[in-house]
Amino acid sequence: MDLQHWLGRATGAVQDWADTFGPFRTHASLEVDDERFASVFEEFTGRLRDNYPFFHPRYAGQMLKPPHPAAVVGYLTAMLINPNNHALDGGPATAAMEREVVARLAGMFGYDTHLGHLTTSGTIANLEALFVARELHPGRGIAHSAEAHYTHGRMCHVLGVTGHAVRTDARGRMDLEDLERVLRTGEVGTVVVTTGTTGLGAVDPVDEVLPLARRHGVRVHVDAAYGGFFTLLAGADGPEGLPAGPWRAIARCDSIVVDPHKHGLQPYGCGAVLFRDPEVGRFYLHDSPYTYFTSDELHLGEISLECSRAGASAAALWLTFQLLPPTPEGLGRVLAAGRRAALRWADLITASDLLQLHQPPELDIVGYFPTVTPASLTRVDAASARVLAEGMTGPEPVFLSTLKAGHEAFAARHPGITADADGARILRSVLMKPESEHHVDRLHTRVEQLVRAL
Numbered sequence: 058m059d060l061q062h063w064l065g066r067a068t069g070a071v072q073d074w075a076d077t078f079g080p081f082r083t084h085a086s087l088e089v090d091d092e093r094f095a096s097v098f099e100e101f102t103g104r105l106r107d108n109y110p111f112f113h114p115r116y117a118g119q120m121l122k123p124p125h126p127a128a129v130v131g132y133l134t135a136m137l138i139n140p141n142n143h144a145l146d147g148g149p150a151t152a153a154m155e156r157e158v159v160a161r162l163a164g165m166f167g168y169d170t171h172l173g174h175l176t177t178s179g180t181i182a183n184l185e186a187l188f189v190a191r192e193l194h195p196g197r198g199i200a201h202s203a204e205a206h207y208t209h210g211r212m213c214h215v216l217g218v219t220g221h222a223v224r225t226d227a228r229g230r231m232d233l234e235d236l237e238r239v240l241r242t243g244e245v246g247t248v249v250v251t252t253g254t255t256g257l258g259a260v261d262p263v264d265e266v267l268p269l270a271r272r273h274g275v276r277v278h279v280d281a282a283y284g285g286f287f288t289l290l291a292g293a294d295g296p297e298g299l300p301a302g303p304w305r306a307i308a309r310c311d312s313i314v315v316d317p318h319k320h321g322l323q324p325y326g327c328g329a330v331l332f333r334d335p336e337v338g339r340f341y342l343h344d345s346p347y348t349y350f351t352s353d354e355l356h357l358g359e360i361s362l363e364c365s366r367a368g369a370s371a372a373a374l375w376l377t378f379q380l381l382p383p384t385p386e387g388l389g390r391v392l393a394a395g396r397r398a399a400l401r402w403a404d405l406i407t408a409s410d411l412l413q414l415h416q417p418p419e420l421d422i423v424g425y426f427p428t429v430t431p432a433s434l435t436r437v438d439a440a441s442a443r444v445l446a447e448g449m450t451g452p453e454p455v456f457l458s459t460l461k462a463g464h465e466a467f468a469a470r471h472p473g474i475t476a477d478a479d480g481a482r483i484l485r486s487v488l489m490k491p492e493s494e495h496h497v498d499r500l501h502t503r504v505e506q507l508v509r510a511l
């Protein structure tokens with residue numbers, strides 16, 4: 058896809074549409090001449106160089122990558138019109154696209170019925186799911202694993218409900234015995250399971266949590282903000298295939314959050330929340346004196362907490378899904394490549410004397426740290442921090458990230474390491490670009506060099 062070509066076509070297509078409304082006089086107050094623009098633009102693009110190369114496979118740090126060119130063209134084309142998906146009055150075309158992409162997401166998880174919408178982020182999507190959880194079980198709390206995204210604890214505070222942090226096992230997954238203990242108190246109304254923790258990509262055993270929760274009359278919300286699209290690899294052949302159990306069980310859970318701006322090739326500003334029971338729409342009931350006048354059909358703003366939202370986000374996702382649909386043969390191939398890259402790197406690390414694998418990757422996130430002697434948390438922490446910092450310098454830079462792991466996490470995985478601190482930073486690489494598959498051996502070699510030079 059030639060981005061320059063299609064961006065030109067985008068402005069042309071919108072201009073053709075605009076021309077059908079007839080000419081009008083533009084206003085002098087908005088005029089900017091090209092010469093002045095050129096100098097400001099130069100400063101602007103100069104400032105943007107202060108960035109990390111998220112697009113390049115040598116960037117193997119956080120959850121960041123540029124959107125697919127189809128998403129860029131979809132977003133920018135719709136943005137020239139600037140529809141607001143709050144209401145059908147704000148942009149009927151992109152509201153219809155939003156309904157279609159939300160239905161595709163619901164179908165991807167196996168929901169037979171759904172009510173849902175896009176959001177600005179996974180944070181807002183989770184807030185909505187927890188808000189509905191509170192309305193359905195007033196006075197009861199919310200349980201999530203100790204390694205769930207920090208937003209859950211924070212949003213419990215915002216919503217005025219008690220959050221219960223459940224212990225995790227030696228792979229960072231929710232511990233069922235501890236969950237059972239928490240559920241027996243009768244104080245919990247909803248359990249949040251995470252399918253792909255933000256730190257290490259651990260997948261909670263949804264298929265085992267679900268029957269346990271149901272026995273206690275408790276709802277289940279799935280935070281699949283990061284990992285949701287990995288459901289496309291559930292039960293797949295080949296090394297990248299994932300155990301089907303937890304992923305198939307998502308279809309029977311009460312609500313789901315997934316972030317197309319993480320693994321759906323979208324620019325930021327695209328999360329989604331889905332409810333299995335469309336009846337929960339009643340909790341959103343409100344009236345608006347400003348909007349909702351063009352039709353009796355339900356407007357998206359009537360089933361969401363946010364008001365204004367970019368119609369361009371729905372447009373970008375719609376255009377992307379026409380080309381790379383959320384199917385095993387579509388987007389699934391993109392995720393499979395990152396997953397194979399993570400497995401390959403884990404093998405290289407396991408075979409290396411210079412590095413240690415923190416835990417086997419369940420998705421496409423690899424946690425590892427330099428081998429240090431004598432082995433202590435203080436030394437692991439210092440060595441990880443130095444590899445991170447020194448990796449970014451020199452002619453062959455690599456961009457990694459660090460993750461703080463507690464001393465209990467080390468005790469469960471690496472009992473030989475002396476716990477002389479409350480925890481240590483480890484190195485963490487999110488291999489979410491399919492190109493990582495071609496680059497992982499070079500990444501490994503470079504990280505080994507950095508460790509050798511310590």
Ligand SMILES: *Cc1c(COP(=O)(O)O)cnc(C)c1O
Pocket residue numbers: 177178179180181183206208251253254255280281282283284316328
């Ligand atoms: C990223 C993430 C969030 C927060 O989503 P944002 O889109 O960053 O607001 C919540 N939960 C999980 C598991 C995540 O990975």
